[in-house]
Amino acid sequence: MPFVIELTGIRKSFGGVHALKGVDFSISPGEVHCLVGENGSGKSTLIKIMSGVHAPDAGEIRIDGKPCARLTPSASIAAGIQVIYQDLSLFPNLSVAENIGIRQYMEKGRRLVDWRRLRKSADDAMRRIGVSLDPDRPVLDLSIADRQLVAICRAIAEDARLVIMDEPTASLTRTEVDALLSVVRDLQRRDLAILFVSHRLDEVMEIARRVTVLRDGEQAGVYDARELDDARLAFLMTGRNFTWDINRTSCDANAPLLEVRNLSKKRNYADISFTLHRGEILGVTGLLGSGRTELALSLFGCSAPDSGEIRVEGTAVRLESNRDAIRAGIGYLPEDRLTLGLVLDQSAGDNAVLTILDSLVGGGGLIDGRRLDATVREWIESLNIKVSDPAVPVRTLSGGNQQKVVLAKWLATNPKILILDSPTVGVDVAAKHGIFEIVKALAAKGIGIILISDEVPEVLCNAHRVLLMRKGRIVGEYRPDSISQKELAVKINAE
């Protein structure tokens, strides 16, 4: 059977920057394929070539074995290629049925809505992949997982033969991922080709056959999914070897920094007790909705607990606002750095000093520009933030560098305790390691660190101890040398 799409020797450059330097790619009907690579490796350019948004500078595109001289966006859709972007491109205010059948509005000469046909195409698409959503509900009311199903249904309704999904599991819980995988298996049985695009070793690789790895616009190879593991994939994506050993540094177990006793908050978490020591990295893991972020918010003074006690260095503290928390020496990297951690349109420098503006005030009550610049330069150097100019908006930086800016912002306050909530979401492998090098160095200086993450390797490789949360309670405490990654993953996902 011919490939649904076959690309050979694809080259593409943008203003002298070579995004793709001779990449081959192919996918056959009924195949689940993964395309992995770090940010900037050329993944999105390759997708845009397949969807007809960009034309390649050189190379050949074959669809069903036939050479295709010029692939336009409409020709790509006509060939059955559908891209589901990470943001899903749905219309939150429209109903499920309308979102699925919206292509009807694009038909030539169609002026009136054929509600019956629209409804029927939505019902058909949903029946074909075995999902039942209320077709009249606005997409706004659906969970992220259900919205994803709507996006898949839309692709089906448009007679997709190749569905390209960009980071489909990024915001799903394990149960939702399993549901998605079963839908994908179903599509596979109907001879649809599925391409997952990711920058990490994803759950979807469980059902993928082949994995194409991109590195700096070049093909680092096509592999059998079964021969890859985290370390090997990280090497293929970056060309560097990273250590995946557990953190064997020690911390001062006799110097409690933060003591939490019987902390409870209705509908958030219950009966939380733990101690964080000086220089300790304490992992907190659990599913989305296990109460991990709710707990972090309480420790940062953003939502007061109903009962229980928090002590910092032996003194009981009342954290009624984040100002109280900052005064007590606590810093918090939020889970969503884009909306909560950064002022995206301001410069990296301005973001980094946001927490200490008061201390930069010089004569006349104005900000001392020279001292500000010096402080910014200091942080950029010490955290190795890669930025051409501290004045460029932080929006333009890569995920890893953005996260370092948030880190700089909190380190500037000289915290004793740092809470990191999912610090490596959307961050490349190499940058991830860079961030954890910094975190370990901070711990070595005596800062106590709470590392909240659901990425098992990340927690086990960096933390001294790991707390497991489930449904708002701490249900286990583990030492990294006494539990394997697999065992911990099973415990996290246990209901």
Added chain:
Amino acid sequence: MPNDERLSGGTRTGFAALRGEFLLAGVILLLAAVLGVKTDGFLSWSNLFDLLNSYAFVGIMAAGLLTVLISGGIDISFTATATVAQYVVASILVRCGESMGAPFGWIAIFGAAAFTGLLLGAVNGLLVHTLRVSAMIVTIATLNVFYGILIFVTRGKWLYDFPKWFADGVNVWSFTQGGATYGLSLAICALFLVLAGTAFLLNRTTLGRKIYAMGGNPEAAKRMGFNLLGLRLFVFCYMGFLAAIGAVVQAQVMQTVAPNSIVGRELEVLAAVVLGGASLAGGGGTLLGTMLGVALIAILQNGLTLLGVSSYWHQIVIGCVILSSVSATAWNARTIARKGVGIDVPD
């Protein structure tokens, strides 16, 4: 995706879909009951038709503004567009109104008004699309430009003394009560025609659904291949067109054209549309809600007048009603959000 309770425009079915509208209708009924008891004239046919006649142009403009808001834009300049259209119409009437006679005269003035509205609307649409600046800023600027040019050209003169056929208007059906005649006047007919047309546009045509879609997620609309320039041009032209139609209706009711009779009321219309549940963020709002919003404002002003309250108090009362309405909505959305995110912690 924006998470706004009000975004549910046009698609939620059944009771839940229309919760805001039911609430608004309840408030209006309550208000009407109170006014019926407290005043003599409120609950009478004559008052009802008076209200319909004098607020028809607000309703017509509100339908246009709703369409712009749904698309994710906003228009502040429509009152200037309306006033320009009124002067165009009035000039025609004063110069050659008598000689034209009724049927051709109506066609001529509505045609001229529509042309003016579409033209100025197109200016707004093009500017908003090409400058990529907030539509609010662009249309505040064009309000001043349109209005400034108008005052410069006309020197702010009042125009009146229109031909008899224009003063008589169009009466489809009428009845006499207490010596005065009431009926389905030009204003009321125009209002119902505009409402029917807008309802059809928003719910039945692919164009209308594309406008909802663009307001809900412009980026996705672009990826889908929608012609965003075309859609924006359409909504601003539609607004301009309805502003002009409303202008003719208002001029016919008042029989005078003055530079300051419509300009300055743009926020009143906006308030009515927002009261009716339209989202300023785009993508949400229903025609029924908008009309209830207009009705609430109309009844409030009318009721306060009948109660003999000073017109300065009208503004204060309307301001307070808007404040309480938006705070109720925000509070409602917050409670729903809070209920949604909790974790069921087992004992």
